[in-house]
Amino acid sequence: MQGWLRQAAGGLPRQFWFLWTGTLINRVGAFVVLFLSLYLTGERHFTQSQAGLVLGLYGVGGAIGTMAGGVLADRWGRRPTMLLAQFGAASLMLTLGFAHSYPQILVVTGLLGAFGEGVRPAFSAMMVDVVPERDRVRAYSLNYWAINLGFSLAAIAAGFAAQADFLLLFAIDAATTLVTATITLIFLKETRPARRPAPTGAAPTSGGGMFTALRDRTFLAFLLVNLLSVMVILQHWSTLPIAMQADGFSAATYGWVIAVNGIMIVSGQLFVPRLVEGRRSHRVLAVATLLIGVGFGLVAVAHAAWVYALTVVIWTLGEMLQSPSNAATVAALSPSALRGRYQGLNSLSWSIGTALAPVLGGLVLQGPGSTTLWTGCFAVCALAAAGHLLSGPARERRAALRRTEEAARIAAATPGRVVTTDLAPTT
Template sequence: MRAIRGWFRDTTGGLPRTFWYLWTGTLINRLGSFVLVFLAIYLTQERGFSAYQAGLVLGLWGVGGAVGTTVGGTLTDRWGRRPTLLTAHLGGAVMMLALGFAHELWAVGLGALLLGLFAEAARPAFGAMMVDVVPERDRLRAFSLNYWAINLGFACAAVLAGFAAQAGYLLLFVVNASTTLVTAVIIFVKVKETRTITVSAPTGVVPVGALRTILTDRVYLLFVALNLLGALVFLQHISMLPIAMSDSGLSPATYGSVIALNGVLIVAGQLFVPRLIRGRSRSHVLALAAVVMGVGFGLTAFADAAWFYGLTVLIWTIGEMLNSPSNATLIAELSPGELRGRYQGVFSLSWQLAGAAAPILGGLVREQAGNATLWLGCAVIGLVMAVGHLLSGPARERRAVALRTVGVGPVVTPQSTAPQPAAPQAAEPVATTRQ
């Protein structure tokens, strides 16, 4: 018992109060996140859209999210974290209800586009605020705890949504909008602004413009590109997996129970992951995560029963559990303080581009080449990601060390023939994260 108390104290102790308010808002919001889980089934069964049309609507959600993360990242740095979060949550709640009442394809598509814009505009602000308030030594724990809350809510939402859908799909939209409003209230009442003014760069260091900084940061952009590949695979569980299970004769409630295994496994094991991967090469962890995730999705090509689909979910969930905290801490270490919101926005943009492309590409591949080709292609992408992480990892670690040493973003300095220092082993080495 004493060992359990010690583990709990080591896992949750010492984190700032603002973090726990954000954590609570995340949990409440995810408990009501019914809509995205069942949107593909809702569009094909309730609205009578084809798989391609459903993929198009989900793609428009992603397009809106891409705009939202870009705008949200800029507002986060210029306007502030708190007002950006409040505006995004209030707008998201309104558009959630509007989408629930939309019927025609154009109206559903427009609703999805605007909902994606507001919902994803909050992501850079939330990520920047987490980095603002949590010291570097505690970020691995904090991001793991937040990811745990996301998936606890997701697991419960997936099961409850399956039964709520039987009472009427409109209920899903109403509950989702309500929990989003509750999160906005928590932020309004309990969370203060965390943005600070960044000090000037040291003498001899010439900072470049914000946009140019990001566009010339090849190390970070390659990291974002690898995440984009992973997101294209991962988001098939929202778009094409429910359709594949429906083709196998399985009900929406069965899909809800199967996909809930993802959240259940993360809730049961995610808090142990930081200790498991602590002290290990982040590049190796990310490469292993990519292989495991690719294998899990690849096996879906052979699934034809609920237990088999459940097994594939458990496998790719292990890859997700390894990937998320490593991604989250790398984003924090590779983001200059004065551009933190915009760097967070660019990373989130990879998720939104995948959100737009994954359902459309998945639907096209499935209709043109077949179900098996889609899932085996996911396995191939996982292997490509693994190689990419192994090759690009050393450069990422050198960049993280340089940012910690200099304290600013990518800089223009005179070329030096001196060798760059090797990346030291971080105290806690290892993130939307499920989205």
């Protein structure tokens, strides 16, 4: 067990553990978004369409926040961007709890989405800055584990808090966000790489702002392929409960079936780095995407609760492989000067997937029907897996160039130091 713990968590930088601790604390208190729709319809007595508009504005604000946060992380710095977003989100969280009128709630929720999601690019960029490339899959697995553990605990605790007083949800969420902001303020140092002239022969994507990132075809192709699997995996909270309801299952049954996902991630995610160690990331992503496709495809023949649970087991295995490999790929493709922007674009692609998944899934379910939806999910994932395999060599070449650029940047910053292409410095 000690050997396994060392392999899973040993040797990571001190600053990473402060980031990890902040993630866990923030997720344990992430109550508001989980219960916002229930609060709006139950406590505030808004209609479902009104509640839907509020949630939609949160998503719009989040999309704007991720883009703005990515730009600020590169121009202003990771730490100040995180502090602005975290203190702003805590204030808005409490403000939303005291807002009563519908226009007030609309405005505050939109701003909350911008500040709440605006921290993500800076957080992710800082993690890339402090964790060497060879350790990133482990680091992302640990962070993903903390996210899911915190989410599971939050879902349980928020239920009890909501029974006492809905305002308690907003207060606890704001408090944990403030604790996370305090960790950022006291323990985290700025990690944004110093701006220096690009080394001779470097690709033009080494600088130039958001438009440069948007012209990076290798990165955009990766985001497009990943978006396909995102739209499939997000069916678990949109069309999957509808399919189970059509089969006569209650909301409680859906609850324990989907709980398998969280249980597997919390109990098994830390074994993933050893499983994928030494394997090419595009092949891991291809296998992960196929597992997701198989899991959702089998929903077409699932009519018993245990079969639904089995489908969750299969696509969760794919999700566990995909998440850290996906994050490590984004990090490897990002030039150091534009890490915030690249992370912002990656977050934006997930926001787009979150918006498209329920709409497209609902249209297919209502039109051609359930069988078409789930077999279509498998077909989309098979296409995405092929995309990973076909575009993998180009990604590897781009990642090798990024390593060379980063080694040259570090060497220029510290004359007399030799830096290997895996960014492990030696004198």
